[in-house]
Each structure stands twice: as C-alpha cells, then as structure tokens.
Amino acid sequence: MSAVVEASHLTRRFGDTTAVDDISFSVQKNTIHGLLGRNGAGKTTLMQLLTGQDFATRGDIRVFGENPVENSGVLKNVCFIKESQRYPDDFKPRHVFTSAPWFFPNWDAAFADRLIADFRLPLNRRIKKLSRGQLSAIGVIVGLASRAPLTFFDEPYLGLDAVARQIFYDRLLEDYGDHPRTVILSTHLIDEVSNLLEHVLVIDEGRLLIDDDAETLRGSATTVVGTRQGVDAFVADREVLHRDGIGGLASVTVGRLSPQDRARASEMGLELSPVSLQQLVVRLTGGNQTETALEQSA
C-alpha cells in the first residue's frame, strides 16, 4: 500500500478565520474515503487545497508524491467534482461530455453514455435551465466516467432523488471493483454511504477529529438502553458520549465495550445497539460538551 495523498500540518487562513487548522493525514491508494463534517467545517477548502485550487497558508501537501499546485502532471490524474461547480453560461450537458475526454486520459465514453441514460439527463438543454438534481448528475457522471486515479466528490448529489443516489452508489461500487482507484467522498448523507466507506476522516472547525478505518469506527461506540437505574449502574465509571431518557428509561452512548462488558450488560437486562457512523459524527461535532467527552475517551 502506498499513500496517494499526504498532508502534513496543513493550514489555510482567510483573514482571521482558520478554515483548515494544522491537519495531517494520508490517504492510501485504492480506497474509498469519507470526508465528513458539518457545513463550514472546512471540507471544501481541504479538497481545494489537495487539488491545487487553493493555496495553503502553511504545511505541505503531496499528491502522487508531488505538490499539486500548478502541476499538470499530477492534476491530470485528479478529478474534483464539487456541488458548486460553475459551467460556461452557454453550455449544454453535451458540451461537458464532449470536452471531458480531452482532459481525462482514462475517460470511458460508453460508461458515460450509460450513466446519462441512467440519470435521464437531457443533453441538449442549457445547463442554466437544468434542475438542481440534473446539475448534480452532470458532476456525478464526469466524476465516474473520468476514472481518475484520484477522484474527489464534494457533496456530489444535492437535489438528486433517492433512486438517482442509489444509482450513484451502485455504479461507483461496481466501477470501483473493475477499476480500483482512490475516491474521497464528502457528504452529509452519512448513513447512506457508510457501507461504501473504507476509511473515515471527520473534521470540525478546521481540525481533524477522526482518521480511522470505517470498520474500527463502527464498533467504537455503543448505545445502552434499559431502566434508568440499570443503565446508570452500568455506565457509572465510563465516559458518556450522549444521554437520552424518557421517564424511567434511559439511553446512553458509551465508547468501545469489551466482550465481558457485553456479557455483563445482558445479565443486567440491558439492550446494546451499535451507534451508526452518522450518530457518531453528530455526537462528535454536535456541541462542545460531547466533543470534549470523546476526546478524553479516545
């Protein structure tokens, strides 16, 4: 395994706001990464830095071993699809798909045609007049059919309906199986993509909170449900990530549990359920109190 992306102490300031704050991580070749976080957390800025569209205030970036800024040798192996992508005013989708192969050496026209049919995208309508979902479909098709060795999707499916999103996930996995590549996917629909992700990066307020295997993360927190007394007794000496309760019932989220813990919980008549990636991210980035709690437990 080799690193496709390496960032060390990456920082980007705009005036007195720090959009990306001293982030270091690396991305292994041929994996699907999730880049998760709230609006304004710094996800888009981070991806703009990695694709040479923005300039780091401090720190170092290596993409395929080189600095990506103004480096056409690196960039032609990179495809960056963003929700806010602008298109020339007079363009129709067919202009986008005609010109894409000139820039992406691995472009697969047959695959693009199939995706165009899947998404029912009209090719001859002005892009300005397309719906939000159709606009997103253009980006998704370019991102998939370009088969760039490193592909970024930044909120790629704003306005896409559930069927179209499922098509995106299916085609991505299918094509990823045939043509392994490195994908970095930023999204708010975490539950929908959690099965897709092999590795997860969570950022909040410009800082990297989680850089872990998706598999490891899935077992990293558990919700304990039962009577208030039983739950309180069970979690007494543990870090509590989150607490809910109605009447005599309580639902408390705690960190990783050992098999002995699990056995004890079932003896006490408590129910255990795994915390989804989405809930984990919500709890991590939802507020200061829970955030500090997890930092201590981590």
Added chain:
Amino acid sequence: MSTVTRTEPTEPMADGHDAGSRILSVVRLHLVNRYSVFAVPWMIMGGIFVVNVTIWWIIFASVTDEADRADARDGIAYSGALFYIFVYMLVLGIQAVAYTFPFALGFSVTRRDFWLGSALTFVALSAVYSAGLTILAAIEVATDGWGLGGTMFASYYFGGADASWIERFGLYFATYLFFYFVGAAIATIYQRWRNNGMLALFGTLGLVLIAGIALVSFTNSWPAVGAWFDSNGPSGVIAWSLVPTVVAAVTGYFILRRATPKN
C-alpha cells in the same frame, strides 16, 4: 468461451508527454460551443449590416444633389458600426475567464495551461475574424460600397478605402486582440479579488484619467495631445493599442496564477 472479468487499476499517467496537448485542449474547450463563438458574432455583424444598408438606401434615395451625396459619403466613411462586434469580443474575453476558467480548473487544468490556451484561442479567433473583415472590406471597396456608396468595413478607422489589405488586416487584428485581452484581464481581477478588485480597478482608472486630464490642462498640452493623434492617425493609434494589449496579457497571467474560483 469464458468471460474474463478484467480488473484494471487506474494508474497515474506518466508525466511530461502532453504538456502542449493540455494547452490545445483548453483551445478546444473555448471553441466547443461553436454557435456562441462562430455563429453569433456573424449574426450580429449581419444584423448591423442590414441596418446600415437600409440607412444608406434611405440617405441616397432622399439626397439627390451630387455635392450633398459626396458629403454624405464622406460622413459614412467614419462609420463606427463595427464597434459592436468588438464589444461582443470584449464580452467573450470576460466570459472566458469568468465562466470557462472555473470550469477548466474543475477539469484539472493548471492556471498556466488555461491562460496560454486562452491566449492562443484569442490570437486564432482574431486572425479568423480579421480575415473575414478584410475580405468584406475588399468587397465593399470593389462594389463601390455595396452599390450604394456605403461604408462599414473599410471605414476611416481601419485605413479607409485606400488601405492595402495587409494594413486593414493588421488593424482589425490588433483591435480584436485588444478587446479579448483587456476583457480577460479585467475578469482575472474579479476572479482574484472579487468586488473589491473591481472597485479598486475602476477607482484607480478614474483617478488616473482625472490626473491625466489635470496634467495636460495645467501644462497647456492639449494641442500636443491633438497633434499626437493627428500624426499617428487611426492606424497609428490602433498600433499603439498593442502596448495595453501586451500589458493586459502579461498582468492577467500573474493575477490568475494565484486566483481561486469561488461560487
């Protein structure tokens, strides 16, 4: 027969072999919508031409006296009808940076390749359009103003009726280049500094203009300024426009080098 499922990892391509081809790809990208780039300008020109022909016809149908007709012909020789087509090119130059630049960056083009490809596009389009105008001017002169004594293409500003084709071509060419590059350079300021950049640019231009007027007025140099325009003639002034054109081409590049497209 068995179907083999092939697994082809998408390996990064080797570097270097296509540095020039990405610049050419940018040229192709600018020209991909042929309707906007080729059809619309000629349609605008055709529309202006029809309006002008109608006006000439009205003038020469209502003016019958020979001396008055000669006066009218002299006046028409100062036609500014072509100005509109150059304004359209200014808009194309602005749009190249305002819309195509963010799009090209989304297609993983470097700013350097984008600017060089755009410059090449501007030069090529200027050459094609100048050739077209030169041919139309030659027809205009040969047919004695489309049979009506009118002037649109061989106007006074582009050398008049007596200019050689090469002189006319050069003047059209320089004018096209000026509008493309100035439009593109203004748009780079917007890409880099947004509204503040626009305010600073036009504020500075206003101040420089006022300072220039003040300087010329206080030193009583207006006659010298008039003499400069007089001695250079329209052709000389257009030739001098190559200076701001080159300045726009070079500064535009350096401004864009550090620009990040925003929504």
